[in-house]
Amino acid sequence: MSEIIRVRGLKKTYHVGDVDIHALRGVDLEVEAGAFLSIIGPSGSGKSTLFNVLGALTPPTEGEVWIDGTNLHDLTESQRTELRQHKIGFVFQKYNLLPTLNARDNIEMARFLGGSRRPLDNFNTMFDLLGISKRLNHKPRALSGGEQQRVAIARALVNQPAIILADEPTGNLDTENSTAVLGLLRDLNRNHRQTILMITHNPEAAAYADRTLSMRDGRILG
Amino acid sequence: MLNKLVLENLKYRWVRTFLSALVVGVQVMMILTLIGLSRGLLQESAKRAKAIGADIFLRKDTNAISFSQGQIPAGFIPLVQKQPHISAVLGMYSVSVQPLISMNGIDYDELKKFNGGLQFLKGGPFKTPDDIIVDDYYARQYHLTIGDTVTFVNHKWHVCGIVNNGQLGHLIVPIRTLQSLTGSLEPPRFTQVAVKVTNPAETNQVVGELNTVLKGNLIAMSAEALESQYSVNNIPALRIFIDVITGLSVFVGFLIVFLSMYTAVVERTREIGILKALGAKPIRILDLLVREAILLALAGWIFGILLSFAAKALIVGLVPASLPVVTTPDWWPKAAAIAIIGALLGAIYPGLKAARQDAIEALAYE
Numbered sequence: 001m002s003e004i005i006r007v008r009g010l011k012k013t014y015h016v017g018d019v020d021i022h023a024l025r026g027v028d029l030e031v032e033a034g035a036f037l038s039i040i041g042p043s044g045s046g047k048s049t050l051f052n053v054l055g056a057l058t059p060p061t062e063g064e065v066w067i068d069g070t071n072l073h074d075l076t077e078s079q080r081t082e083l084r085q086h087k088i089g090f091v092f093q094k095y096n097l098l099p100t101l102n103a104r105d106n107i108e109m110a111r112f113l114g115g116s117r118r119p120l121d122n123f124n125t126m127f128d129l130l131g132i133s134k135r136l137n138h139k140p141r142a143l144s145g146g147e148q149q150r151v152a153i154a155r156a157l158v159n160q161p162a163i164i165l166a167d168e169p170t171g172n173l174d175t176e177n178s179t180a181v182l183g184l185l186r187d188l189n190r191n192h193r194q195t196i197l198m199i200t201h202n203p204e205a206a207a208y209a210d211r212t213l214s215m216r217d218g219r220i221l222g
Numbered sequence: 223m224l225n226k227l228v229l230e231n232l233k234y235r236w237v238r239t240f241l242s243a244l245v246v247g248v249q250v251m252m253i254l255t256l257i258g259l260s261r262g263l264l265q266e267s268a269k270r271a272k273a274i275g276a277d278i279f280l281r282k283d284t285n286a287i288s289f290s291q292g293q294i295p296a297g298f299i300p301l302v303q304k305q306p307h308i309s310a311v312l313g314m315y316s317v318s319v320q321p322l323i324s325m326n327g328i329d330y331d332e333l334k335k336f337n338g339g340l341q342f343l344k345g346g347p348f349k350t351p352d353d354i355i356v357d358d359y360y361a362r363q364y365h366l367t368i369g370d371t372v373t374f375v376n377h378k379w380h381v382c383g384i385v386n387n388g389q390l391g392h393l394i395v396p397i398r399t400l401q402s403l404t405g406s407l408e409p410p411r412f413t414q415v416a417v418k419v420t421n422p423a424e425t426n427q428v429v430g431e432l433n434t435v436l437k438g439n440l441i442a443m444s445a446e447a448l449e450s451q452y453s454v455n456n457i458p459a460l461r462i463f464i465d466v467i468t469g470l471s472v473f474v475g476f477l478i479v480f481l482s483m484y485t486a487v488v489e490r491t492r493e494i495g496i497l498k499a500l501g502a503k504p505i506r507i508l509d510l511l512v513r514e515a516i517l518l519a520l521a522g523w524i525f526g527i528l529l530s531f532a533a534k535a536l537i538v539g540l541v542p543a544s545l546p547v548v549t550t551p552d553w554w555p556k557a558a559a560i561a562i563i564g565a566l567l568g569a570i571y572p573g574l575k576a577a578r579q580d581a582i583e584a585l586a587y588e
Contacts, residue, residue: 052582055499057498057499057581057582058581058582078503081498081501081502081503082501084499084500084501085500085501086501090499090500092585096492096495096496096499096585097496098227098493098496098497099234099493100227100230100231100233100234100493101226101227101230105223105226105227105230108223109223109227109497109500110500110501112223112224113497113500113501113502113506114500114501155500
């Protein structure tokens with residue numbers, strides 16, 4: 001299996017006033033295509049920073065980060081944006097749906113920004129799988145947390161990204177919805193070989209992945 | 223898709239959208255009403271000058287809008303009457319009695335010879351030196367009817383007739399009474415002299431001849447030339463006033479849209495973060511805000527046109543004599559441009575702020 005994420009000596013330092021905060025202190029990581037990896041760690045361990053760097057939302061300070069063959073270190077902001085459009089699908093803890101658009105348009109917006117013109121009807125099977133077919137015309141405020149997260153997963157998948165990055169995807173959900181969402185992610189990985197990297201602080205959620213890594217103080221412990 | 227998001231965003235915060243568009247609309251309405259009033263005043267003056275039926279006007283000043291009383295000595299009238307190709311000469315005397323309203327003195331018998339007289343809706347010509355003829359606009363505005371008494375120039379006048387608007391003026395009185403009341407009777411002086419020529423086709427030639435005879439003491443102008451002067455562009459002060467109001471409208475439009483868009487950008491920080499995470503480039507975010515601003519401006523423009531009709535109806539209903547106002551569709555595109563320029567200026571800073579927003583910080587925004 002080929003590596004879809006390769007990280008070597010990744011460091012990320014934030015400058016807050018006169019203080020340097022070393023959020024990542026030398027991370028090495030390889031993720032095979034089709035893997036489901038979870039990264040677990042307490043608050044402040046650096047897992048969200050790792051999520052942001054891998055998601056091309058912020059550039060690394062030092063080290064190499066390869067996403068599907070592209071080295072993030074060499075990319076301009078515009079190129080990182082293009083990488084997000086085509087290679088990365090995000091699932092956030094707070095769903096992050098656009099409140100003014102209904103579920104269908106939220107998904108459509110991701111396709112529009114990704115430059116895809118394929119009709120959304122081609123995704124009906126996926127919508128059935130996610131259980132949102134009958135909820136597509138509803139705005140986020142009319143959807144339950146579980147439904148919103150499933151719409152967010154559909155939005156993440158709709159441009160057929162190389163990697164799904166999920167940041168605490170069940171953090172705002174009750175047990176039943178958490179189980180459903182994690183089950184969906186596992187099915188996507190198993191049935192469609194979708195590469196998923198999930199950040200969580202919940203060991204039960206992490207257990208759905210094939211492999212779990214721990215982070216502490218800006219480093220991966222193994 | 224972007225247009226849909228813009229529309230949904232505007233619908234979602236509909237109260238702010240409505241109020242912002244309304245304020246832009248008020249600016250547009252102000253411009254259109256101001257232009258409509260300026261044109262209305264000028265068109266009414268031109269209409270009245272035309273209604274006299276003169277081919278040539280003699281004035282002290284070439285500026286159509288300048289009326290200063292008692293400038294033309296009566297001695298010029300026989301001099302003009304003696305010239306060839308002249309069929310009739312009528313001296314007129316005007317006094318401003320209210321803002322934008324003049325009292326016009328005429329010799330009704332001379333006027334009758336000149337253009338056949340006035341067209342009356344009620345009553346008839348002067349019977350006594352204290353009679354006054356008013357037009358239907360003035361009668362409606364001040365609820366006047368035949369037999370009523372009005373006071374102007376410290377003198378009581380009795381309404382003897384009501385005429386259609388557009389004939390000489392809103393208030394018409396015997397010229398000698400008005401000259402006497404204002405100290406212009408001995409010797410008689412006029413503000414304007416109307417001239418009829420025997421052959422209207424020779425008007426320009428007669429204008430030339432009169433100007434030679436008058437040697438610059440008076441200016442002879444054809445009625446056509448005078449009518450063309452009743453234009454906003456020929457009145458520098460009015461032009462400047464309109465430009466100032468237009469500039470203020472752009473500024474107010476800018477402030478309103480700036481405030482609206484700035485609030486929207488702050489409110490939507492998280493949404494901007496979402497769009498950025500999904501792959502929206504800064505130019506796309508700016509584009510979104512600019513489209514929203516343009517839509518606000520266009521909605522304001524439509525409001526403004528509708529409000530200008532409402533303002534016109536209100537003015538015509540309440541003060542038809544004081545403020546003649548016309549609809550100015552040729553200014554609608556200019557008003558749209560003014561609204562859009564104001565809105566675009568207002569959208570620039572909030573748009574750039576949004577475009578430069580850091581995606582991670584924006585996503586963390588509560």
